[in-house]
Amino acid sequence: MSGQLVMSGVPWFDDRGQTVNAHGACLLEQDGRYYLFGEYKTDDVNRFAGFACYSSADLADWRFEGIVLPQQDGGLMGPGRIGERVKVMRCPSTGVYVMYMHSDDLRYMDPHICVATSDTIDGEYTFAGELTYQGEPIRKWDMGTFQDDDGTGYLLLHEGDIYRLSEDYLVAEERVAEGVARGGESPAMLKHDGRYFLMFSHKTSWESNENFHLSAPALEGPWTYRGHFAPDGSLTCNSQCTFAFRLPTGEPVYMGDRWSFPHQASAATYVWQPLRAEDDTLSIPEFWGAWDPRTRGPAELVGxxxxxxxxxxxxxxxxxxxxxxxxxxxxxxxxxxxxxxxxxxxxxxxxxxxxxxxxxxxxxxxxxxxxxxxxxxxxxxxxxxxxxxxxxxxxxxxxxxxxxxxxxxxxxxxxxxx
The missing domain is CATH 2.60.120.260 (Galactose-binding domain-like)
Structure with a gap:
């Protein structure tokens, strides 16, 4: 990255000089430091090679913390499997860090939502198996998570299902919304001024499309379609949504992926853009190739x-x-x-x-x-x-x-x- 500038659509390099390899990601802040979790992709085939963790004090310079969930010896996260959409939340009631993920076979015909845990944010995480609802595995794929102001955790799924998690975050206890975004995948949620916003991509594989969003006064709904949130015709700034976070000043930020199959490890990049939240809608008014998180304004490389x-x-x-x-x-x-x-x-x-x-x-x-x-x-x-x-x-x-x-x-x- 570049002197505390957040840059979109270019490879990022970590403290080792290697590309930051953390796709389908999420971001947590702890003790003044940001922790980025994502899929550790390969540059040949699409397979699970582990989930990576990086940390930063300024969203610009990233330190590699390690592979916090490596490929397992066998089972749902073992060889010949896919691991995607990793998300991590700290459970307030237990203090444990809980990781969620989509597991699948290489043909995307055996989906599972799985869970892992760690006592420390930077792992290593212990795989705990499938996440269940009413005693049955949740057999879905694209997923996200959301933690409300009161600490309640939620699982978000493609097509717009929302599940409230148990107090220890290890079981899905209640389906609070169902099918609110038919045809949507890669869900991401944020809350602003007491209102909930859900972002989704359409289903076009690794290709970018016009992502859309909905808003509601409560997680149970009613959810209202609000249209595209990026400039029309930009295919969401050539990206797909994955997560949203807040700057220390409170402003929300969109996190997206620019996939690049098959060379995902180095050629796939990230699109992070400030979001404008006004009443019932979100927007990225214009794409900034570089911006300064301290001023939340556009910037350019000087040279x-x-x-x-x-x-x-x-x-x-x-x-x-x-x-x-x-x-x-x-x-x-x-x-x-x-x-x-x-x-x-x-x-x-x-x-x-x-x-x-x-x-x-x-x-x-x-x-x-x-x-x-x-x-x-x-x-x-x-x-x-x-x-x-x-x-x-x-x-x-x-x-x-x-x-x-x-x-x-x-x-x-x-x-x-x-």
């Missing part, structure tokens, strides 16, 4: 700008950008015929500091930051951008193809930060 004018869909074609400073950013275009580049950061002697995939694909064209390097010791470095010639593409359970119609990489300029 020396160089025009690049590189656009190619030929595999192996590349551009090398030498620079002197502490970091470099790329501004470019994502588009329906865009796809992957390999971006390598090297020292003057040619030693590779970082090598990751970066995607230049989006269903809706967008111009903005595509890459911001980790911070380096001041000196002479180089950035190599290579066209992979490999489209981002996948099929859903019905066999419908999604993804890029080409393999183009487009870089417009570089920003060198001294």
């Amino acid at each position: 020396k700008e160089t025009e690049i004018d590189f656009s190619s869909d030929i595999a192996g074609e590349e551009i090398v950008i030498p620079f002197t400073g502490t970091r470099v950013a790329l501004v470019g275009r994502s588009r329906p015929d865009g796809s992957y580049a390999r971006v390598e950061l090297t020292r003057a002697d040619g030693t590779v500091v970082s090598s990751i995939y970066v995607t230049f694909y989006s269903k809706v064209p967008d111009s903005g930051y595509r890459y911001v390097s980790p911070v380096l010791p001041w000196g002479h470095h180089a950035l190599r951008v290579t066209v992979l010639g490999e489209p981002t593409e996948w099929s859903d359970k019905r066999g419908e193809r999604f993804g890029s119609v080409g393999t183009r990489v487009t870089v417009d300029r570089a920003v060198v930060i001294d």
